[in-house]
Structure formats: structure tokens, C-alpha cells
Amino acid sequence: MDLENITTGRIYDVTNCDREPIHVPGAIQPHGFLLAIREPDLIIEQLGENLGAFLGQPAADLLGKKIEDLFTADTMQEIQGALCLPDVRSNNPLTAQFIGREDSFTTTLHRHGETMILELEKATEADGAKRLDRYHRTRQAISKLRAARSLDELCATACEQVRSLTGLDRVVVYFFDRDWNGAVISESRSEGTESFMGLHFPASDIPRQARALYSQNWLRLIPNVSYAASPIVPALNPRTGAPLDLSFSILRSVSPLHIEYLNNMGLTASMSVSLMKGDQLWGLISCAGLNGPRYISFETRAACEFIGEVVSSLLAEKSQLE
Known part of the structure; x- marks a missing residue:
């Protein structure tokens, strides 16, 4: 394959700004929800406003709460295990369950500075x-x-x-x-x-x-x-x-x-x-x-x-x- 001399085809152009801060959009896509956790006390500092659509309670009610008050003991054990790893992403994904709920969520973790970010999507594959x-x-x-x-x-x-x-x-x-x-x-x-x-x-x-x-x-x-x-x-x-x-x-x-x-x-x-x-x-x-x-x-x-x-x-x- 000659990658230096590919025949020019149609060109689609849009005007993009190289200074647009796309890493801090202030929002997430709605097919999942997000929890931003302060370490080491694991308190929720920020979250996706759409959390209510998944859990049936206002997102603002969870701000300032510890995640151990939300997740089952088994889920907390998985999360705590991931926190001990040099790279918390190593064990992604986890399966998370909330206290009092039967459904489960496919969950990924990553760190940014002193903030732990949990992203949860409704688990779709039990088969x-x-x-x-x-x-x-x-x-x-x-x-x-x-x-x-x-x-x-x-x-x-x-x-x-x-x-x-x-x-x-x-x-x-x-x-x-x-x-x-x-x-x-x-x-x-x-x-x-x-x-x-x-x-x-x-x-x-x-x-x-x-x-x-x-x-x-x-x-x-x-x-x-x-x-x-x-x-x-x-x-x-x-x-x-x-x-x-x-x-x-x-x-x-x-x-x-x-x-x-x-x-x-x-x-x-x-x-x-x-x-x-x-x-x-x-x-x-x-x-x-x-x-x-x-x-x-x-x-x-x-x-x-x-x-x-x-x-x-x-x-x-x-x-x-x-």
C-alpha cells in the first residue's frame, strides 16, 4: 500500500477550533451515569444529572454521600480491591449493584488527580x-x-x-x-x-x-x-x-x-x-x-x-x- 500517494477524493470540511476544551465538556452522554469520588474517604463530589433516570432518585440527594452507603458489600469489596492496584483500570470492568436493587451495572474506574471517577452502564449481557x-x-x-x-x-x-x-x-x-x-x-x-x-x-x-x-x-x-x-x-x-x-x-x-x-x-x-x-x-x-x-x-x-x-x-x- 502506497500511503504517500493516495489519490485525492472528495474532501469534507468543517471548521474546528484547536482551542476547544473537549476534555472538560461539563457533561456526559446519557447511556450511562458517572460518580466523581473524593479519595480516600470515597465521598461523592460530582455526578451526572441523569443518575435519577437509572436509580429513581434525584442526583443532588447523593452529593456528599459515601459510596459505601449506596453499593452492596460485594460491590464495595470489588471497588476497594481495585483501589489497591497501581492502576485502578486494571480490573475494569466491575459489576456493581446498589443496595435494595436487583439490577446490575457494568462499571469502569479511572483516576484523575485525587478524584476517582466511576462510570456505570446498565449491564446488558447475562447470557x-x-x-x-x-x-x-x-x-x-x-x-x-x-x-x-x-x-x-x-x-x-x-x-x-x-x-x-x-x-x-x-x-x-x-x-x-x-x-x-x-x-x-x-x-x-x-x-x-x-x-x-x-x-x-x-x-x-x-x-x-x-x-x-x-x-x-x-x-x-x-x-x-x-x-x-x-x-x-x-x-x-x-x-x-x-x-x-x-x-x-x-x-x-x-x-x-x-x-x-x-x-x-x-x-x-x-x-x-x-x-x-x-x-x-x-x-x-x-x-x-x-x-x-x-x-x-x-x-x-x-x-x-x-x-x-x-x-x-x-x-x-x-x-x-x-
């Missing part, structure tokens, strides 16, 4: 057969990636396998050139879906601060492009006086400029997986839903992220085979 099927499909996908004989084949396989796992309408590999312009170099799409193969996109479509977040947080999901963002309350952390940094958040609300861009492209759902070559962002596996909202379970997202990690590890090797 062991589904999990086993996805495990086998993921193993098969990894075998196919490792068997690829060229960069072309590696990227094509990645697109096919991610689309198979997610059921999304179009999956492309999006490559960044030395000036951060993008090009679609591989694609898998459903019947009747418009091809983006060979299209070029200006660097302004994915500005500098967005690329930085892609390098830090390898997967992003927008299950409903038309979502109504849920504010973080209070807007400023009472201890630090600063907005909550959501750089590593999986629920982080995205820029209104990006939402406008997705709408202009006809997307109704979106997911992306970062591809890294060494410590530099090389490209993205970019996925589009075109027929309404599409929620992708945490487990399936994890499988897709693992595919991205494997592709990243193979980029140098497969490039040398060209």
Missing part, C-alpha cells in the same frame, strides 16, 4: 452463550489479523471483523499522513451503504486536541448522535474549583462541532478505535451506524479495542512486507 460466542469470534479475528500478509490485508481484515462484531453499517481504516490529513485506506460496509474508500479529509476534521484524546483513550462510542447531554453537577469540583477532566472517560460528551459534523455525514451512531504505531497515533478504525441509534455493549467494545491493540502491534511488521 453466557453470547459471551462464549464473542470470545470465539474474537479469537478467530486475532488469528486472521496475525495471518495477514500485507498492510492492505491487515486493514481489510480489521474492518471486516469489527463490522462483524458490532453490526454497524460501515467500518473504515482512517490513516493520518505526516500533516494529519486523513484518508480512508480500507473499508467494510453493508449492502447499499455508500463507499468512502479513497476519500481524503483535512486535518481540521480531527483537530490537535481530539487526536491527543484518541492517543490516551483508545475507544470512543456515540450510540446516539442525537443524544441530549447530561450535565455534571455541580459544574465545578467543590474541592478544586475546576471542571471535571474527562480525558479518560468512556461517557464523555463530545464537541457540538463534532456532532454537527456527524449529522452532516448522515451518521446516527459512531464508534472509533485508535491505531497506534509506537507512541504516535497512526489512524483509526472508524465505525458508522446509519439507521438509528446503536448501543454496543461494553464487552463487544472491549473485543474491538483488543483488535485495535493487535492491529497496532502488527503495523510495523506488515508495512515491511509491502
